[in-house]
Amino acid sequence: AQSVTQPDIHITVSEGASLELRCNYSYGATPYLFWYVQSPGQGLQLLLKYFSGDTLVQGIKGFEAEFKRSQSSFNLRKPSVHWSDAAEYFCAVGPPFGNEKLTFGTGTRLTIIP
């Protein structure tokens, strides 16, 4: 069965510092990969997605993620975080065919300190 692991439940970084959120997945084949963000009171918003091709994916809000097949990882990065990036981040996988049934990780809550 497919699964997604986000090993960090909570991360605190200083404003302006770099960020990396980890995501590992277990899947029968190479799935489609996603990062979502949920700000307080908001729905989940898609940051970026990877289907195929270039393994470094650019997303919205200055985020990027790198797919590493050998490590079954899809880590999210941002070179310099802003206070508005404080939110909860979810990594997800989905089948490359079928009905867009997403499997999510448990999320990483990001706190930004001045």
Next chain:
Amino acid sequence: EAGVTQFPSHSVIEKGQTVTLRCDPISGHDNLYWYRRVMGKEIKFLLHFVKESKQDESGMPNNRFLAERTGGTYSTLKVQPAELEDSGVYFCASSERPNDYEQYFGPGTRLTVT
């Protein structure tokens, strides 16, 4: 364009009672998904509608949960009778086309069963 809306935003009920959650997808979106996040755990897929038909209901936990989408517009998710373990946040998402993974999520309904 209005996003996905969910009602209520928060519901507190006693064990054994009935609760109905509502989701209004983005107009024109044939695909509608329900997900649930139990406290501290991952977001889990419940089911997928294509218009008024249930495409995949493999994630529905048991027969106390009933989802409907009459007329292919809004959807309701009824829990009857509610149990303590049903507490969590219920998310709805919609998409226009299948297999492009452009799911738009609502803010969720937080259900607390006491």
